[in-house]
Amino acid sequence: MPETPSAPVLLGNEPGSFPHGVLAERHPAIVRQVRAAFPYGPEQRAALDTLLENCAAGVVEPLPDHAPDRDRWQRWGLARYAGRSWFDVPWLWSESYFYRRLLEAVGHFGTGPWQGIDPFRPAKLAELDAPETGRELDALDALEGRPADERARALLHGSLWGNRADLGFRLSAAGAGAGPDTQGLVADDSDALWALLPPSGTGTLCLVADNAGRELVPDLLLVTELLAQERIARAVLHVKPYPYYVSDATTADVVDAVRRIRAADGAAADHGRRLWAALTDGRLTIRAHPFSCAPLPYAEMPGDLREDFARAALTVLKGDLNYRRLVGDRLWPPTTAFADVTAYFPGPVAALRTLKSDVITGLAPDTVAALDDGGAGTWRTGGTHALIQFAP
Numbered sequence: 374m375p376e377t378p379s380a381p382v383l384l385g386n387e388p389g390s391f392p393h394g395v396l397a398e399r400h401p402a403i404v405r406q407v408r409a410a411f412p413y414g415p416e417q418r419a420a421l422d423t424l425l426e427n428c429a430a431g432v433v434e435p436l437p438d439h440a441p442d443r444d445r446w447q448r449w450g451l452a453r454y455a456g457r458s459w460f461d462v463p464w465l466w467s468e469s470y471f472y473r474r475l476l477e478a479v480g481h482f483g484t485g486p487w488q489g490i491d492p493f494r495p496a497k498l499a500e501l502d503a504p505e506t507g508r509e510l511d512a513l514d515a516l517e518g519r520p521a522d523e524r525a526r527a528l529l530h531g532s533l534w535g536n537r538a539d540l541g542f543r544l545s546a547a548g549a550g551a552g553p554d555t556q557g558l559v560a561d562d563s564d565a566l567w568a569l570l571p572p573s574g575t576g577t578l579c580l581v582a583d584n585a586g587r588e589l590v591p592d593l594l595l596v597t598e599l600l601a602q603e604r605i606a607r608a609v610l611h612v613k614p615y616p617y618y619v620s621d622a623t624t625a626d627v628v629d630a631v632r633r634i635r636a637a638d639g640a641a642a643d644h645g646r647r648l649w650a651a652l653t654d655g656r657l658t659i660r661a662h663p664f665s666c667a668p669l670p671y672a673e674m675p676g677d678l679r680e681d682f683a684r685a686a687l688t689v690l691k692g693d694l695n696y697r698r699l700v701g702d703r704l705w706p707p708t709t710a711f712a713d714v715t716a717y718f719p720g721p722v723a724a725l726r727t728l729k730s731d732v733i734t735g736l737a738p739d740t741v742a743a744l745d746d747g748g749a750g751t752w753r754t755g756g757t758h759a760l761i762q763f764a765p
């Protein structure tokens with residue numbers, strides 16, 4: 374395999390760049406949103422005000438000595454980056470640590486009454502109860518009776534475009550949450566992906582989830598269908614061990630989504646019953662590994678997670694953040710082979726992602742030219758384009 378030349382790690386220190394805008398504008402907006410969404414007491418409100426000022430122009434602060442995960446964060450880079458500007462450390466690290474500091478400010482990891490409270494839960498529940506979610510569940514009725522391949526492919530695309538439902542992203546992408554202004558796929562390796570999920574499949578699918586709500590619902594529908602069609606024997610759903618990136622899914626969000634599907638009418642209710650059964654009989658298990666909230670590329674994943682993915686017939690990573698971590702959050706030339714950049718991954722891997730940040734690999738030269746010249750504007754960050762990429 375040719376040695377893949379490296380590429381620069383994304384930083385947030387270039388005013389006007391997307392990463393800079395996320396740190397300088399999106400994060401303060403998220404702090405204000407969280408502060409307004411809960412009747413936090415004076416202590417949390419003061420801590421949020423301090424974070425608001427710090428995250429936009431200050432330096433990376435260490436975790437308090439009593440933080441339960443302080444040593445882990447020290448190993449993850451806090452020992453190295455504390456004292457440096459948020460804008461001068463790797464963007465992935467800076468952005469990820471912001472969410473850990475936000476949870477610190479609201480007492481999520483403390484021993485007080487706010488312990489374990491998800492600061493993003495109001496927005497997640499509102500999305501789960503939104504009419505759009507109901508319409509998407511009703512659409513399952515149209516799939517009833519269709520050929521199995523057609524049902525599976527339709528649900529794969531439902532899972533893919535469900536990734537547009539990303540609450541943090543909508544804070545800074547005009548109209549991102551608006552109608553289906555999707556422009557289509559910039560890469561589609563789905564045929565190779567289906568070859569690993571034959572109707573007589575006996576393997577395990579690892580699905581590394583991204584957002585809760587309107588992304589997690591189609592993810593769960595896809596898993597249920599793959600189990601029902603016996604394309605897989607088991608599935609492991611990787612979720613976040615605590616709230617992250619505004620809408621990333623936790624176990625509590627999985628339960629909310631399963632209940633939402635079960636409460637629907639028509640075909641969705643059948644999916645809900647099958648989903649509940651798969652969870653209770655162990656064919657579908659949930660995993661909330663600490664590394665899922667790490668500020669690091671997957672190339673640095675710990676051994677137990679590497680073993681999980683090595684044993685899987687296929688690992689599917691959902692969403693933009695997981696894609697960034699998969700390719701090291703580096704600005705590769707867009708035509709760099711996806712398989713070369715993910716050669717470290719211990720098993721077959723696929724990415725289902727709507728493009729919401731600058732990193733991209735695996736595109737054909739004429740696709741890049743068409744996107745750059747075709748007036749597609751912010752095709753890399755606008756959430757209007759998507760990809761299904763696979764590496765054996």
Ligand SMILES: O=P(O)(O)OC[C@@]1(O)O[C@H](CO)[C@@H](O)[C@@H]1O
Binds near residue numbers: 395468583584691729
């Ligand atoms: O992983 P997701 O939910 O698809 O997207 C995560 C995201 O909203 O956060 C980062 C920018 O803040 C980008 O990776 C992307 O815009």
